[in-house]
Structure formats: C-alpha cells, structure tokens
Amino acid sequence: MSQICQVLLTQLAISTAAIAQRIIVADFMTGIAGEQLDLPCLFIYNETSLRVVQATWLKRGEGTDENIAVYNPLFGMSYPTRSGRIRFHNATSGNCTLTVHPLKLEDQGVYSCEVNVFPSGKFESRTELKVLVRPIGHAIAMPTEIGRSEAPVANCTAANGKPAADVTWIAKLQGRVTSTQRENPNGTVTVFSQYRIIPSRKANGQNVTCVVSHDALTAPLSLPVTLSVLYPPDVRIIGYDGNWQINQHNVSLSCLADANPPATSYHWTMSSGVVPERARIAGDQLIIDQVDYSVNGTWICEATNELGKGRGEIVIVVREPDSLRAGKLYGSTIVFIVTGTIIGTLIIIVSLAIVIAKKQKTIEDGKSDARPITRKRSHITVFATLNLNVLDGASSSKTEVNETGATVNADVNVN
Template identity: 35%
Template sequence: MARDYPARCPVGHTWLAAAAILLAAQGILAQKVKVDEELEAYPTESVDLHCQFVDSRGLTKLTQVSWIWEPADGQRDNIAVYHPTYGQSFPNLAFKDRVVFLYNSLENPSIRISSLRMSDAGRYTCEYATYPSGNEQGTTSLIMLAKPKNSANVVTVQAGPKSVVVARCEAADGKPAASISWMATLNGNHSTSTTGGPDGTVTVRSEYRLVPTPADDGKEVICKVDQRTQERPWVYAVKLSVEYPPSVSIEGYDNNWYVGRSGAVLHCRANGNPAPTIITWTMASGPLPETVEVNGDKLTVRKVDDAVNTTFICEAKNKHGASRQQITTVVIEALEDPSSAGVVAGAVIGSLLALLLVVALIAVLLTRSRRQQRRGYPSSGDSIATGSGGSNGGDYGNKARLLFSSSGNNGSKNGTGANNNGPIYTYREGCDATGTLTEKANDYHHHHLHHVSSGNPPTAHDILLSGEMDEAERRKFDLDDSMEEEEERYDRFGGVIRGGNMMPPAYHAHRGHGGEEEMDVYLDDDMESQRDGSVISRTAIYV
C-alpha cells in the first residue's frame, strides 16, 4: 500500500522567498515618500523639487523633514529643514537665499531652487523623521544641461605639399558633450578633442585638414554640431582661404590689329590670393610708344601702327611671388570696313540705276521728237528757216527749189516714181530770208495746182489735197519711219542713198530768226528731218 509523503522544499529556495517578501515590504514602505525620479534644468533658471508623504492608514507620526544634497563628487549636506514647531532652516550657505519651501506643511515639503548653477547637479533626497517607523525618504536626480556655444572659423594657409588645418569648429561649455561632424567634397579629414570644465561642462573641438592647392581657395566645408539641448543640428559653412602666387593671362587680342585701327585693348587677368597689388606692362622691343596708354590691368592702343607690331608682357605680384605672361601682336594692312563698302556699293548701284532711268527717259523723248520732225511737225518752240539767218551770217545765195506732182505718163497712175507731167513750182530764196514761189509751165502736166502768190508758198498738204497725185505717190508719204531709217543712209560727204542709188546732197533750209514768215514756207507734210539738223523735201528738186 502506497503512502503519501509531504513534499519537502529545499532550504535555499526558502531563504530566497523570504528575501523577496522583505524587499517587497520595503518597497511598499518606500512608496510612502513620493518624489520625481529625474529632472533637467539649465543654468540661471529655477527648478521645483516635489516631495509628499503618503499614509493611507494614518498610523505614522511625522516629526521633521529635511532636503539633503549629494553632489556627484562630494559628501551629503542638508540644504533645507522644516519643523512644525521650530520652522524652516537652511544650513548650507551655497543654497541660502536660493532655496524656499513652497508649502509650510510636513505632508508636502516641496522646495524651489533659483539661479541654478552647473554645480547644483546631483542627488536631492527628501527625508522624513517618523514615529514609530523611523526615517522615510525619496531621491530625485537633478541633471544640469548647458547649451554649447558653437563657432567655426577658417584658417588661412599657403598652398603647399603638406596637410595642414584649414578650418576649425567648436562646441564650448556644453553639457552633455556635443558631437561634431564635417561635410565636404574635398579630399580631407578631421580630428576631434574634448575638454571638461570645472562646473561639469564639456568643450568639443574639431579640425579639418587637407593638402591645400590654389584650386581649393574659396571652396566650402560645413561643420555640423549635434547636442541634446538643441532642437536641430547647428550647421555652418566655412569658405577656405588658400594663398598662392599670382597666375597671369592676357585677353582681348583678336588677330585683327590693322593699321589705323583705334581703341585696341588688352586685359591682364591676374589671379592670386591675396589679390595682386602690382601689375606692370612692358614691351619686349623697348619702352611703350606714345600711342599706348596703360591703366592698371588694361592696355589701350589709341591708334594701331607698326610700333605695336611687337610682344607685350604683363607681370603681376603679391606677397607670395610674381608671375608674368606675354602675347605677340601682329599688325596687318588696313582692311576696308565691310559696312562702308556695302554703303558705297549701294550708292554706286543706286546712282547707275538712276542714270539709266534718266537716259531711257531722254531716249524716249528724243525718239518721239525725231518721229514728229520726220512727219513734218516742228518741235515745240522751233521754226524752220528757208534762208541764211541775218546776224548769224552764212548767206547761201539764191537757191531754186522745184515742186512737182507725181503722176504717170499719159495720165496713168502707177505710183512708181515722180515725173514732170504736172506743173512745176519754183521756190527761190534770197539773202533777205524771204522767197517766192512761181509756177513754171510743164509740157506734160494734166492737173492744176493752185499756186500761192509771192510770200505764201503752197504746203505739201495742199499739194496732196489737190488731187493731182496718184494714190501710189500719196502712199509714199505714209511709209513707216522704220522703213525710212533702213532705206536712208548718209555717206560721209552728205549724200543720200535712196532706193539703192546715191543722190547728191540737196540744199536745205536753215533755221533762222525770221519768225512766222519762215514757218509759212515750211512744207509740213513734205519735209523730212536729217541727222545734221536740216530738213529736205521728199519731192522737191533743188537747182
């Protein structure tokens, strides 16, 4: 028959359970004094330390309460005491006039500390003297914070082959310690150091280093500071300053320095850190000519000539050294300004066009005038003289001119040429620029012409209307001017080639000053203008 034996607990487990019960009881008792576990404060500000005794049963008698300060590296010391009978007491002189009780009560002995200092950081314990349980307490940790004083600056260096510090960044007197980082595109590195202050603050410094070159001058590196008291990181850009000797270049030469050009300019571009303070211009062939003017880094040639067909040298200096550059200018022959050439060409072309227009207009007018004269119409303002003009001299003597009608033999009309079948009129000119027209008998005439008395010779129009001419002869007067120009040619002696036969030169009427009387003897329809300015009759025979 089986028996039940009571279970036995190991002795070690029994003691562990008892210790846990004891700690729980102490924790329950410790909860009677309620305080803040941790507080943060800044220098020059104030902080409230809360304390309250909790007695749910009301069995504990409170005798006195004290605030005890325990610095991180010091001993405990009372800074404030409250007794219901004896009142308040502030035994520590470092907190005197800076600590007050917020309530005159043992149940709530909270205090306020003003004008905080970094050295006020530490543990603050609110401790009660009670009966019958003894002392009851609660502790608050006060953390003093300090915003760092951030700064960054450039370190001016000279370009060289060694790595040097070119920028610094610092977060001074902060608590807790700040962290510093760099942002840059350069091939550099940084180092950081930390220094503690007597009041618990920390100063952090960082340096940025690189091998400086002239190309690094003016570039930026960024310092970034992170710290607990800052709402956002502090960022600052540092522009590097790398000093180096000048570098020189000459600008402005366009390879178009021609003789006579004005205002040719050269610029001496000198880069350096610090900026070059001295810039000089010289010529390889000697001193600068009078036509050259120098104003700092600018050289101006007022008028280009062979004197500036040379090499110009520009030199720049600063405290780290000097540098020079040269350029050879070539003077060429003067070039025609394309704009002026275009203007001249336009003017010439315009003048030629205007001249051609005028010539064409004159040719048209002359052609029309010549055609009118060939048809027997005098030009405006002209009169036809039948004799030599008085004061102009030139007396040609008496000349006779025969006018006849053209009719065929035996009265037939063949229109092939003139004959002497009709009456012949003789017009004789005298020295007094007057003439008479008389009728002369003709053995073969069959028609009658009305003759005009002395001083009134018949016109060709009268002869045509008389009916004595045949139709062929009349059509001869209406030949086109173009046909006449092809048929009539003059030889160098004044003869006329008509119908392929050379005709002797005829006497012609000259212009005189006889007025209307000379116009009366002009036969309008019978006259024909010649190239030498004279006119002759188409049918008259001069004797």
C-alpha cells in the same frame, strides 16, 4: 512646472485617503546648466489625521549633508546656503517641489526630500541630478599655402561641454579628420577637431561644415567654413579680339590675376622692351587711345602678391581698316583675272601655231612624193609681249578709282 511634476501631481490626484503616507520623487533627473529645473517632491498623506511639521531639501555630500531649502509652518521658508536661486512650492498642500534657476554645474549630485509629520515621523526619498553643459561651437578657416603635403585647412572647437560633444564634418572635398580632447578643471570637456587636405587652387573658396552634436542641444550645430588656400598669381590677359585696326580709338587690355591673397601690383611691358607713347597704364589695365603700328608685338603683364609673381602674355597684330583691305583685295582679284586671261591667250596662240606647223608638214610631205627634195626643218617662233598695269587705289591716301590695264602682243612666225 515640468512634465515629471505634472505626472506626480496626477498620481497624487488619483490617490485616496486610505493610501499610506509616502513621498513621490523622480529617481533620476537631467538638467541643463543655465536653465530652470524643477525637482519634484509630492507628499501623500491624510490631512485630517496628520500635520506637516517641516519639509526639507538636502544635497547629500560625502560625510556632510547641505540644507538647501526648509519649510516650517511657524517660521516659513528658509534657504540656508543658496538664497536667490532656490524656491519652494507650497509645502502645506504636500507639493514640496524645489525650483532651481539658473541651474549650475555644481548643482549636480544626489538630493533628498524629507517631510516630518506629526505624529507619524519623517518620510524621505532621493533624486539623483545630472547637470549637462551645452558646448560652445566655433569653426574657422586656417589659411594654408598651396602645396603637396597634407595640412589643416579648418579648425572646429566644441568648448566646455559636459559630457564631451561629438564633432563631425560634412565636405565635398576629400580630406581627413583629426580630433583631440581636453578635460577642464570644472569637469567640462573641450573637443578640438581639424579638417586636413592637400591644399590646391581648386580647394580655395570651397565650403566645409563642422557639425557639433550633444545631449544638451535640441539640434546639432552646423558651422560652415569657407576654405582659404594661398597661392601666387595665375595671370591671363583679356580685351584683344583679334581685330585691332589702324587709327582705332579707345581699346584696352585687362590683366586678370587669380591669386590669394589678391594681387597688389601690376607691371606692363612689351617684348621689345619699350612701351609706346600711345599706351597708358592704369593698374591692371592697359589703355590705348589710338591704335598704330607701335602697338604690334607681345604684351606682358606681371602681377604680384605676398607669395610671388605671375606672368601673362598676349600677341597683338594691328590690321589695316576694312576699307583698305577691301581695296587691296579688289586689286589683287583684277591682277589674277588679267594674268589668267593672258596665260589663256598664250595657250591659244601656241595651239594655233602647232596646228599650222602640222599642216605645213603635210603639204611638204605631199610634194616629196612628186620629186625628191631636201627636207627642211620647221621652226615655230612665238613672240609675246605682256604689258600689265594695275593701279591700286587702296594704297593711296586719297580716294581714287582702281585702274587695271593689260596689253598682249603676240607674233607667231612659222618657218
């Protein structure tokens, strides 16, 4: 029994036999369609001096009243127009509460509880019933192509509510809300709401939430929506670490296509126009069983979905194995050392020649003081021969010892 009915029974319990006959009802009641509702009606009277002849519930109409339920001590309970959904309580005890289940929208109206007693006559009191209808909430994403103009990306519907539901949105994405209403023939209202943004790649996969609030709901409805923004593939290629070496086995490239809807086909090419025999194409993957120099160059992957194509590129540079590079590096180092030694030797030789020339000049100057002689011009001639032989074992297919030889022959003539 409802809380209102319990309050009325409490009031009845504290009443005394001296209280005048009267009917206690709720002036206003609210029920929810589809649920059970109790319409309380308590008749207070002195059972020793009065006798209930008949108790009746009526729904007031324009010009005509409808008998809903009737109790008569001789004929029992009767439900003239709404059998199956209506039930009277024990009217003989003064509790004339009417139970309706399930409550329907057409049950809304003004009800009258009447009690006829002998010998006092008829007592009557009225209750106004308002029936609420819970809205049915539904929210969906609206796939929208990427663009620069605002477009709806999510729809939310609060259908067949009475009164109209309140619809709001929770979203991190900045957007705008538009709402419309439609009044239905049965008196309910359907609310349509849209969340609108400028569609972008960033918005794809983001969540927004439609919140439906209504008096008939114990808590607001939260309806999450994952946005779907459509765009052509954005492609990048991964798998190359910058260290592919000759004769390396089982390397691959992967074509990653960020697209909505997902890419349905992939096409691999090389900038040279020819895909080498070493390469195998398996959908979004390029597999190379053994690396050789034919893999060198720019690789291109083109991905396609319903909206268009996207293209990605990567430059592959094949390197020699570490052992070969180390051998060449060693040979180059020897060359630099030998060359530096030779240059240093030549500098020393030239320096010695200059010193000798200066001493010779000093001697000649001393002799000139003794007697005049014809001064001869000094000539310094340096002859240097460099024999450099570097054998780089790194260039050989077999393992060999690196040999480096250098010979410096220098002839110095001072005239």
